Amino acid sequence: MSKSLQAIRGMNDILPEQTPVWRYFEGTVSRLLDNYGYKQIRMPIVEFTELFKRSIGEVTDIVEKEMYTFEDRNGDSLTLRPEGTAACVRAVLEHGITGGGQVQKLWYIGPMFRHERPQKGRYRQFHQIGLEVFNLDGPDIDAELIIMTWRLWGELGIRDAVKLELNSLGTSESRGRYREALVAYLSAHHDKLDEDSQRRLKTNPLRVLDTKNADTQAVLVDAPKMADYLDEESRAHFEGLKARLDAVGIPYVLNPKLVRGLDYYSKTVFEWVTDKLGAQGTVCAGGRYDGLVEQMGGKPTPGVGFAMGIERLVLLLETLEQIPEEISRQVDVYLCAFGEEAELAGLALAERVRDQLPNLRLQVNAGAGSFKSQFKKADKSGALYALILGDDEMAQQVVGFKPLRGQGEQQSIAWDALAAHLATCVVQG
Numbered sequence: 001m002s003k004s005l006q007a008i009r010g011m012n013d014i015l016p017e018q019t020p021v022w023r024y025f026e027g028t029v030s031r032l033l034d035n036y037g038y039k040q041i042r043m044p045i046v047e048f049t050e051l052f053k054r055s056i057g058e059v060t061d062i063v064e065k066e067m068y069t070f071e072d073r074n075g076d077s078l079t080l081r082p083e084g085t086a087a088c089v090r091a092v093l094e095h096g097i098t099g100g101g102q103v104q105k106l107w108y109i110g111p112m113f114r115h116e117r118p119q120k121g122r123y124r125q126f127h128q129i130g131l132e133v134f135n136l137d138g139p140d141i142d143a144e145l146i147i148m149t150w151r152l153w154g155e156l157g158i159r160d161a162v163k164l165e166l167n168s169l170g171t172s173e174s175r176g177r178y179r180e181a182l183v184a185y186l187s188a189h190h191d192k193l194d195e196d197s198q199r200r201l202k203t204n205p206l207r208v209l210d211t212k213n214a215d216t217q218a219v220l221v222d223a224p225k226m227a228d229y230l231d232e233e234s235r236a237h238f239e240g241l242k243a244r245l246d247a248v249g250i251p252y253v254l255n256p257k258l259v260r261g262l263d264y265y266s267k268t269v270f271e272w273v274t275d276k277l278g279a280q281g282t283v284c285a286g287g288r289y290d291g292l293v294e295q296m297g298g299k300p301t302p303g304v305g306f307a308m309g310i311e312r313l314v315l316l317l318e319t320l321e322q323i324p325e326e327i328s329r330q331v332d333v334y335l336c337a338f339g340e341e342a343e344l345a346g347l348a349l350a351e352r353v354r355d356q357l358p359n360l361r362l363q364v365n366a367g368a369g370s371f372k373s374q375f376k377k378a379d380k381s382g383a384l385y386a387l388i389l390g391d392d393e394m395a396q397q398v399v400g401f402k403p404l405r406g407q408g409e410q411q412s413i414a415w416d417a418l419a420a421h422l423a424t425c426v427v428q429g
């Protein structure tokens with residue numbers, strides 16, 4: 001195929017055999033979000049570039065080198081969203097729905113775009129489910145976010161494969177004092193830092209903690225620790241969060257080097273990580289961003305949120321073989337009809353059954369075909385039962401009901417009784 005007819009590197013088609021797992025995952029998450037009282041918001045995929053520069057921060061990896069930015073026909077600089085928080089904050093401010101201290105518990109789902117090096121678990125178009133809570137500043141809501149994800153891992157059967165890492169970045173005042181101490185320490189060891197860290201020391205010193213460079217990591221062993229710089233308010237908040245996680249029995253590991261890639265975090269930061277996916281092990285990440293809304297032109301409004309990477313979680317479900325068998329079955333019943341008269345009767349019968357069993361996955365054979373070929377298609381569809389309409393069945397106004405997966409003999413069911421019979425033998429999703 002010529003190059004122009006291929007998908008863009010790092011942007012994937014999600015094929016029909018993969019979508020059932022995606023829908024299972026998305027369905028499980030959205031049901032949980034409903035149950036915990038979160039409401040969905042849908043933002044555009046494209047925003048003014050300025051929005052991301054202002055919110056994510058000029059000297060972050062995302063803004064410096066990962067954004068898909070282009071000029072539109074009006075000459076405006078636009079960017080494909082690299083994450084959801086910025087647009088969500090923009091939307092709540094634009095519509096005034098967090099004004100006067102109104103609490104909003106919001107979630108969104110959709111594609112994000114970052115020009116990164118594609119590899120397993122890292123793509124240029126990827127998908128997130130994210131959520132943001134506005135106007136609640138206590139540790140109770142931070143705990144709720146984590147508790148809800150813990151329940152999600154439990155329902156998905158992947159709890160044993162993920163680990164919660166936790167840190168507090170404190171209020172902006174305590175972070176400021178810590179930054180000073182860290183800069184003083186790192187400046188004294190400037191020559192031993194890698195080039196990237198030397199640059200970050202000037203632009204975004206906390207990010208040095210995040211380095212993968214072994215020499216810099218060695219320098220960091222004796223560096224000042226954020227925990228020693230937390231003020232009373234930050235400390236009490238962090239203790240409150242930990243007490244709630246303890247109460248529910250959620251294990252966590254304190255990671256003083258966890259700083260997150262974005263500029264806007266304060267107090268709580270957390271990541272759920274797995275060692276089952278190689279290098280791209282963070283499946284869900286978030287934290288508190290009490291200063292962000294004000295920084296974007298709103299009134300001071302506390303906020304907290306997270307985002308999970310759907311590709312990585314789907315990969316984890318596949319790796320751990322935690323995909324329920326019934327989600328890949330897309331057909332319950334397959335109707336075969338032989339001859340034109342039977343085909344017409346079959347169509348009408350199928351619609352009557354659908355009226356009575358709206359969740360039944362009933363596939364009617366298309367393209368006619370011999371007895372043998374229709375049966376082959378019925379079997380290949382994955383259906384549990386075939387319904388058969390031939391000359392004999394037409395004469396008696398019955399339908400042949402044939403189990404395809406070895407659950408007993410074929411029987412005849414009267415047309416009027418078919419829906420009731422199906423209701424007893426097909427578990428409806």
Ligand code: ATP
Nearest residue numbers: 116121122123126261282283284285307308309312
């Ligand atoms: P990483 O350290 O892996 O680059 P990040 O800190 O940049 O992640 P966030 O911006 O916090 O990631 O996004 C939240 C989640 O979205 C990540 O934990 C991950 O599961 C997922 N994610 C982020 N970038 C990608 C990507 N390029 N491809 C696939 N999933 C991604």
Ligand code: MG
Nearest residue numbers: 061114116261
């Ligand atoms: Mg990243």
